[in-house]
Amino acid sequence: MQTVHADRLVDDYVKDLDSELRRLPDNRRREILEEVRQHISEARAALEAETEANVRTVLELLGDPAEIATEAKKRFGVVDKPGTPLLEIATVVLMIIPFVGWAVSTVLLWMSNLWTRRDKIIGTIGALAFLPVGAIGVASIRPEVQGPLAVEDAGPGIDASTVGSLVSDSPVDGDVGLLELWMIFIILAIPIATAIYLGMRLRALRQSGPAIP
Amino acid sequence: MELGQGTLRSMEPGKARIDLSQLRRGTLEYCVLAVLRGGERYGFELVRVLSEVDGMVMSEGTIYPLLSRLRQEKLVTTSWRESETGPPRRYYRLTKTGEQALAIFIEGWALFRDAVDKLLEQEGGKDANRAR
Numbered sequence: 001m002q003t004v005h006a007d008r009l010v011d012d013y014v015k016d017l018d019s020e021l022r023r024l025p026d027n028r029r030r031e032i033l034e035e036v037r038q039h040i041s042e043a044r045a046a047l048e049a050e051t052e053a054n055v056r057t058v059l060e061l062l063g064d065p066a067e068i069a070t071e072a073k074k075r076f077g078v079v080d081k082p083g084t085p086l087l088e089i090a091t092v093v094l095m096i097i098p099f100v101g102w103a104v105s106t107v108l109l110w111m112s113n114l115w116t117r118r119d120k121i122i123g124t125i126g127a128l129a130f131l132p133v134g135a136i137g138v139a140s141i142r143p144e145v146q147g148p149l150a151v152e153d154a155g156p157g158i159d160a161s162t163v164g165s166l167v168s169d170s171p172v173d174g175d176v177g178l179l180e181l182w183m184i185f186i187i188l189a190i191p192i193a194t195a196i197y198l199g200m201r202l203r204a205l206r207q208s209g210p211a212i213p
Numbered sequence: 214m215e216l217g218q219g220t221l222r223s224m225e226p227g228k229a230r231i232d233l234s235q236l237r238r239g240t241l242e243y244c245v246l247a248v249l250r251g252g253e254r255y256g257f258e259l260v261r262v263l264s265e266v267d268g269m270v271m272s273e274g275t276i277y278p279l280l281s282r283l284r285q286e287k288l289v290t291t292s293w294r295e296s297e298t299g300p301p302r303r304y305y306r307l308t309k310t311g312e313q314a315l316a317i318f319i320e321g322w323a324l325f326r327d328a329v330d331k332l333l334e335q336e337g338g339k340d341a342n343r344a345r
Contacts, residue, residue, distance in 0.1 A: 017274075028281055034303075035256050035277045041299060042257035061264075063272020072278035076285075 006055040010040055013059050020069035023078050088112050088202050095195035102127040119201050126194025130187045137183035246315040255302040
């Protein structure tokens with residue numbers, strides 16, 4: 001009767017340890033489990049009397065399964081991952097979606113407690129880069145914007161053909177198209193680069209543990 | 214003796230324990246290697262030897278992850294031996310790499326220990342003077 005009870009204590013202990021060690025590589029987990037099991041049977045064999053209390057003492061000396069597992073994780077550099085960082089992944093993904101994505105991404109970025117303050121500032125600049133770049137763009141595209149406006153403002157004195165020839169003869173016309181393309185490219189590329197940066201930082205921070213503020 | 218106690222008392226008791234456990238953890242692997250210098254041992258035996266030294270091992274079970282790690286690092290090697298009683302045992306033996314690592318540690322430890330002792334004695338002396 002006593003032995004049956006003791007066996008159950010040991011079984012429960014080993015089961016607990018097995019489950020606590022689940023994050024460890026399989027071969028390491030098996031090895032540790034095997035050795036602990038062996039230790040228990042050696043210790044039990046050395047007991048004067050195999051009472052429940054004595055077996056309990058053997059297990060107490062071994063220590064809490066969670067403590068052994070914590071030690072194992074530390075020794076093998078296994079990090080307890082705090083789950084998938086959904087907020088951070090959403091931030092990175094939204095960062096590549098123009099306008100609405102950029103805005104939402106910026107808000108999420110500041111809600112995260114994984115990235116450092118510096119990352120957040122860089123991320124914000126990247127997400128909102130379209131504002132200054134766009135403003136510069138609008139300012140340089142102005143001649144073209146003014147073109148059609150000029151037609152309306154031209155009044156009855158100048159006929160359409162004159163205006164048309166003015167616009168098409170304008171030497172800046174072709175350059176403006178190219179410039180516009182460049183602006184769009186830059187506006188789209190900066191957030192993508194920012195998203196890549198944030199993604200890389202996320203990976204690095206998760207490997208080295210939580211950020212120290 | 215008096216001086217040492219004086220220094221300890223000025224520290225938070227909880228904190229002192231944490232610091233010691235980290236110190237213990239960092240040096241335990243070399244203590245294992247040092248025990249194996251005397252010849253191969255099986256796990257239970259090794260744990261017994263280490264536990265006999267006061268304050269060295271808090272939870273016996275934590276030795277096994279360490280042994281597994283030492284094996285992975287090839288500082289120790291293992292082999293199975295039949296035992297007269299019960300199932301075969303896994304014996305741990307020091308490797309050449311393990312011996313080298315231990316030799317380097319012994320040298321470093323002597324310097325480290327002397328440096329700490331020197332500082333502790335200086336601090337203790339100051340405390341005693343202030344108390345007077």
